[in-house]
Structure formats: structure tokens, C-alpha cells
Amino acid sequence: MLSTEGAAPTKEAPAYPHHDDPRYKFGSGAYHYDAPYQLIHDNLLNLSHLGYVHLKTICGNARQHMNAQMKVTAEGDCVKVVRLMPGTPPPPTYKAAWPFGETCDRWQEIKFDLTHLRIWTDAIEPGHGALDDSNRGGFHMRGFHGITPETETTAHYFWSMASNRHPDMPETIDTVIEQTKFTFDEDKTVIEAQHRNMVQFGQQATWLDIHVDAGAVRACRVIARLLEQQRHQELAQA
């Protein structure tokens, strides 16, 4: 049983220096979800959905998303997923923000923490640096995703997205923010539909995790372990 009654944060809110960095501009928003919070986690930890859901904004080649070089690591209650997609076509949002040619090299890093997820994605022109160089240039998107359970089947979702300006395309950053809002509207539509299907079909539905769900599965285990610890503590105090 999820207990949110009287829940208080046990951690400080994460610092987001990109919000104050003059090289970046950020937008933000909030949603109320008619879906469990962990479906939002699952969505954010499996970015292969970009190639199928976000065709007008941050998509890219679906096959390359599914076959991206991926590394999943866990430390304590945190999970990190790094995905590399070299030589991939830049999606519409990237092309609106940066003068990419036919291909770009994409880097995606998802950090799951209990209170939030941080998703940082970059793209550079091929040959303009190494994808594993943390000082890589190019186009950056720095996303914050705060997901708060409301009930077992509803959640609050707070987000911000900071992107850097290309010196020759400074105004297009507003387009990036608008397209980010559109992108997150699409996620809400898909996730709430997923939840409705789960309610409708219940045990008849088969839940199948595939390789791109590795990060989501690890995060799920963290939450299950902590809920179990909480249950034992409550039993011990009863």
C-alpha cells in the first residue's frame, strides 16, 4: 500500500544550475496524471519510445533507438542509463535549434533518483567531438522531472527543460520549449491510455520487459525494496 499521508521530503531539492546559466533558456510546467507514478518512471527510463511517440519533435530513427548502445548502472537508490546513438538523423526539435546536416551523434543520460529524474540529452555534428566527452558541445537539453504520487492511481508531474542557444539561431529556443510541452502532452496521452488498458484488461494482459526497459526494471526494484523496508518498519512499530 502506498502511503503518502503526511509524507515529507527526506532530501533537498536538486540544484539545477542550467536555470540560471545565461547560455540556456528554460521552460517548465506541471501535469496531473490519471495514472500511477511508476508508469511515468517507466516512460522516462526507456527513451526508445521517442522513435514511436514523438514523431513531430524529438523522435529520430526508431530502429536506432531500439538498438542504441546502452549502459545501465545502479548505486544506492539511484539508477543511471546512458545511451549512445551516433550517426542518426536529427529529429525536428533538434533541427529547429541547431543547424544539423543529415546526421548527428546523440547522447542520452537518464539519472533516476527517488524524488526526481534528470534527463540530459545532447547532439553534436559528426566529427565534432567524442560522445563520451562530458564537455561536448552541440545542442543540449537538460530536463528535470519531478514525479510525486498522489494516490495509487494518480500522480503529479513537474518538469523543466533548459536548452542552449546556437549563436546563429538564438530565437529558436522558444520553439524548443514549445515542442517540449507538446512532447510531454504526448507522453501524458500515451501513459494514461496505457493505464486505462491495464485497468480494463487486468490479469489478462501480459507484462513483458525488453532490453530497453533495463533501467526501468532497476528503478522498480529500488522502489519495491524501499516499500518492503517501510512495511517491515511499520509492522515492527505496530
Ligand SMILES: [Fe+2]
Ligand atoms: Fe516521451
